[in-house]
Amino acid sequence: MKVFVLNGPNLGRLGKREPSVYGSTTHADLAELCVRTGKELGLEVEVRQTDHEGEMVGWLHEAADGGHPVVLNAGAWTHYSIAVRDAAAQLSAPLIEVHISNVHKREQFRHHSVLSDIATAVLAGFGVAGYPLALRWLAEQQR
Numbered sequence: 001m002k003v004f005v006l007n008g009p010n011l012g013r014l015g016k017r018e019p020s021v022y023g024s025t026t027h028a029d030l031a032e033l034c035v036r037t038g039k040e041l042g043l044e045v046e047v048r049q050t051d052h053e054g055e056m057v058g059w060l061h062e063a064a065d066g067g068h069p070v071v072l073n074a075g076a077w078t079h080y081s082i083a084v085r086d087a088a089a090q091l092s093a094p095l096i097e098v099h100i101s102n103v104h105k106r107e108q109f110r111h112h113s114v115l116s117d118i119a120t121a122v123l124a125g126f127g128v129a130g131y132p133l134a135l136r137w138l139a140e141q142q143r
């Protein structure tokens with residue numbers, strides 16, 4: 001099974017970006033962790049990151065057309081992008097919403113997600129470890 005791990009705006013700056021909130025793991029490290037975890041689990045994992053909303057919408061269309069599950073950290077788009085939500089709503093395979101930080105412990109504007117009610121599951125506050133957790137759950141659904 002092929003799984004898309006899709007990361008939105010500012011997540012390419014992991015490691016440099018507010019390390020007290022997001023930790024010291026870089027996006028390249030995160031991508032490697034996801035691919036390695038996928039191999040252990042028998043999943044083909046493709047990790048992508050973009051700061052451009054239209055590009056993310058296109059990737060979600062690609063996942064919808066291919067029937068691929070998606071692990072999505074939409075970053076700030078989580079809180080307001082109806083375009084990302086509408087694209088994610090077209091997925092037939094599971095959608096796992098992931099946040100590195102516990103968004104519910106942070107500013108009020110981060111408490112609402114336009115994705116959570118269409119997501120299969122939501123993970124927040126596990127740091128980058130949330131990604132392998134999501135992949136493990138997806139692999140278990142295969143069995």
Ligand code: DQA
Binds near residue numbers: 011076099101110
């Ligand atoms: C985030 C939380 C969002 O509120 C924020 O805009 C991000 C990252 C997280 O992974 O904790 O960019 O999705």
